[in-house]
Amino acid sequence: MANKIRYVPLYLWLMFTIVLFGFAILASFSTTRGIFTNELFESGLHVSNYLVLFKDMNMGRYFLNSVIYTVSACVGVLVVAAPAAYILGRVRFRGRRLVETMFLSALSIPALLITIPLFTMFVQLKLTGSLLTLVLIYICTNVPFSVFLLSGFFSSIPKELEESAAIDGCGPVKSFVKVMLPVAQPGLITVSIFNFIAIWNDYIFALIFANNPKTHTLALALQSIVQGFTNSGNYAGIFAASMVVFVPTFVLYIFISGKIVSGITVGAVKG
Amino acid sequence: MRITRSTIALFLLPAVVLYLCIFLYPTVRALLMSFFEIPNIASRMSDWSFIGFDNYWQLLHNSYFIDSAWNVFKIWLIGGIIVMVFAFLFAAILSSGVKGKSFWRSLVYLPNTVTPVVLSVVWLHYIFNSSYGFLTTVFRFLGLDGLADLQWTSDDHLFMSMLIAYCFGSIGYFMLLLNAGMERIPHDFYEAALLEGAGPLTKFFRITLPLLQDVFRMTLVLWTITAINFFVWSATFGQESPETMTPGYYMYIKVFGAKSSVYQESAFNVGAGATVGVIITVSILVISAIINFLFRRQERLEY
Numbered sequence: 001m002a003n004k005i006r007y008v009p010l011y012l013w014l015m016f017t018i019v020l021f022g023f024a025i026l027a028s029f030s031t032t033r034g035i036f037t038n039e040l041f042e043s044g045l046h047v048s049n050y051l052v053l054f055k056d057m058n059m060g061r062y063f064l065n066s067v068i069y070t071v072s073a074c075v076g077v078l079v080v081a082a083p084a085a086y087i088l089g090r091v092r093f094r095g096r097r098l099v100e101t102m103f104l105s106a107l108s109i110p111a112l113l114i115t116i117p118l119f120t121m122f123v124q125l126k127l128t129g130s131l132l133t134l135v136l137i138y139i140c141t142n143v144p145f146s147v148f149l150l151s152g153f154f155s156s157i158p159k160e161l162e163e164s165a166a167i168d169g170c171g172p173v174k175s176f177v178k179v180m181l182p183v184a185q186p187g188l189i190t191v192s193i194f195n196f197i198a199i200w201n202d203y204i205f206a207l208i209f210a211n212n213p214k215t216h217t218l219a220l221a222l223q224s225i226v227q228g229f230t231n232s233g234n235y236a237g238i239f240a241a242s243m244v245v246f247v248p249t250f251v252l253y254i255f256i257s258g259k260i261v262s263g264i265t266v267g268a269v270k271g
Numbered sequence: 272m273r274i275t276r277s278t279i280a281l282f283l284l285p286a287v288v289l290y291l292c293i294f295l296y297p298t299v300r301a302l303l304m305s306f307f308e309i310p311n312i313a314s315r316m317s318d319w320s321f322i323g324f325d326n327y328w329q330l331l332h333n334s335y336f337i338d339s340a341w342n343v344f345k346i347w348l349i350g351g352i353i354v355m356v357f358a359f360l361f362a363a364i365l366s367s368g369v370k371g372k373s374f375w376r377s378l379v380y381l382p383n384t385v386t387p388v389v390l391s392v393v394w395l396h397y398i399f400n401s402s403y404g405f406l407t408t409v410f411r412f413l414g415l416d417g418l419a420d421l422q423w424t425s426d427d428h429l430f431m432s433m434l435i436a437y438c439f440g441s442i443g444y445f446m447l448l449l450n451a452g453m454e455r456i457p458h459d460f461y462e463a464a465l466l467e468g469a470g471p472l473t474k475f476f477r478i479t480l481p482l483l484q485d486v487f488r489m490t491l492v493l494w495t496i497t498a499i500n501f502f503v504w505s506a507t508f509g510q511e512s513p514e515t516m517t518p519g520y521y522m523y524i525k526v527f528g529a530k531s532s533v534y535q536e537s538a539f540n541v542g543a544g545a546t547v548g549v550i551i552t553v554s555i556l557v558i559s560a561i562i563n564f565l566f567r568r569q570e571r572l573e574y
Contacts, residue, residue: 006369007369009360009361009364010361013361013379019405020393023397023405035403036403079285080285080286080289083285083286084283086282087283099287102287103286106290108556108559110496110551110552111500112551113297113551116312116545116548117545118297119526120312120313121296121297139289141293143289143290172274173278200386201384203503204503207506219386219388222392223506226392227510238392239396242389242392245389246389250384250385257377257381258377260380
C-alpha cells in the first residue's frame with residue numbers, strides 16, 4: 001500500500017505536465033474561437049497559426065538569431081574556459097586558491113548588479129546593436145560556472161595520460177589539444193548543454209543588450225508577439241508562438257536529459 | 272610533465288582577464304554608482320554628481336520600492352516553503368527505489384528547462400484562464416463554483432497565481448540537489464536501521480534529515496539567491512504590474528524606463544538603479560550568512 005502511494009505524486013505531476021503542454025500544442029493548431037468554445041478541432045487543423053508567425057512575424061529570423069547566439073557563445077565559452085579549467089584542475093601553482101575563489105565568487109554576483117556598468121561599458125566601446133553584443137555577453141557571463149564545472153572533470157583524468165604524451169614529445173599546448181580535450185569530451189558536452197539551455201532561455205541579458213529589433217532573441221520576440229496577440233485576442237497565435245520556442249528545447253531535452261541530471265549532481269556534490 | 276609559469280599564464284589569462292572586466296570591475300563600479308545621481312546610462316563619470324547616501328535614503332522612503340521588497344520577501348518565504356516541501360517530497364520518493372527513476376527525475380526537472388516566457392504563457396492563458404482554463408474546468412467539474420469563478424489573474428490574485436506558476440518551474444532544480452544529497456548517504460545506515468526495526472518514516476527523520484543538513488543548507492542559500500534576484504516573471508507573467516513588482520525589475524525600470532504608465536513618473540536615475548542592485552546583493556549575502564550560521568555544526572559528520 002505505502003509502496004503504491006509513492007507513485008501518486010509522480011503520476012499527478014506527469015498528468016499535469018501532459019495536460020499543460022499538451023493543451024498548448026493542440027491549441028496552437030486550433031482557432032481562438034475553437035479554444036473558447038472548447039471544441040479545438042471543430043474546424044479542422046490550422047497550420048496557418050505557424051505560417052503567420054514565420055511569414056509576418058519574422059519568427060524565422062529570431063529563431064536563426066537564437067541559434068547563432070547559442071552556438072557561437074557555447075563554443076566561445078569552451079575556448080576561454082577549458083584551458084583555465086585544465087590548469088586549475090591539474091596543476092599546483094602559487095595563487096591557485098586565489099584564482100579558484102575568484103571564479104567561485106563570480107557565481108554569487110547577481111547578474112542584475114553588473115548589467116548597468118556592463119551596458120555603459122558596451123555603449124562606450126560602441127559594441128551595442130549587433131549580434132556580437134549578446135554573443136560576447138553570453139560568453140563572459142557563462143565562463144566562471146563553466147571553469148568551475150570543467151576543472152572537476154579535468155582533475156579526474158589520470159596523470160599517466162599527460163606523461164605518455166610528454167614522452168612522445170608533445171609540448172603542453174599540443175598535449176592539451178591532442179590528448180586532454182578529447183578525453184575531457186563528456187565534460188565539455190555536459191557544460192555546453194547547461195550553457196545551451198541557459199543562453200537559449202535567457203531573458204534578462206537579451207532584454208537589456210539586444211536593443212536593436214534585428215538582434216532580438218526568440219524569447220524576446222515571443223514576449224512582444226504574445227503581448228501583441230493578447231491585445232488583438234489571437235489566442236491560437238499565442239500558443240503557436242510559444243510552441244516554436246518550447247518544442248526545440250523539449251526535443252533536445254528528451255535526448256540529453258540524463259546528462260543534465262548527472263551534470264547538476266556533479267556540481268551539487270562539489271559545491 | 273613540467274608546465275612552465277608562462278604556460279600557466281597563457282592558459283589562465285583569457286578567463287582571468289574576462290573575470291576582471293565582466294565581474295570585478297562592474298561590481299566595483301556599480302557600488303560607486305550607487306552614491307551618485309546619474310541622468311543617463313551612457314553618462315560619463317564627469318556628469319555624475321555625488322549625493323552620498325541619498326539614493327539609499329530615497330529608496331527606503333519610496334513606496335514602490337518598499338512594496339517590491341515586500342513582494343520579494345513573500346516570494347522568498349512562501350515560495351521557499353512550497354518549493355522545499357515539493358522538492359523534498361519528490362527527492363525522497365525518487366531515492367526510495369521507485370521504478371523508472373531517471374524518467375521521473377527528468378520529468379520533474381523538465382519545467383526548469385523551459386523559458387519563463389513560455390511557462391508564463393501556458394499558465395496565464397491556459398491554467399488560469401477564466402473561461403476555458405484548466406482550473407475553472409476542473410473546479411466546475413467538481414461542483415466547486417466558488418473556486419471555479421475565481422479570477423486568477425485579477426489584481427487581487429495575480430501575485431499568488433504567479434507564485435504558484437513560478438514554483439512549478441523551480442521545484443525540479445532543488446529536487447535534483449536534494450536527491451543527489453540523499454543518494455550519497457551510504458546504504459549500510461538504512462540496512463542497520465532496518466535490522467533495528469525502524470520504519471520508513473523513522474529512517475527519513477532519523478537518518479536522511481540529519482545527514483542532509485549540509486546539502487539542505489546549500490539548497491537554502493541557492494534558493495535565497497534565486498528568489499531575491501526574481502526578475503523575469505515580473506515582466507512575462509506580471510507584465511510590469513505593481514502586484515508582481517520586485518526590486519530586480521524595479522531596478523530595470525529605474526535604469527531603462529518603463530512601458531506601463533504606473534512607474535513612469537519615478538523613472539530614470541541610473542544611480543538609484545545601481546543602489547537597488549547593491550541592496551539586492553547585500554541582502555543575499557546577509558541572508559546567506561544567517562542561514563549558514565543557523566545550520567552551523569560543531570562536529571562535522573563524515574560519511
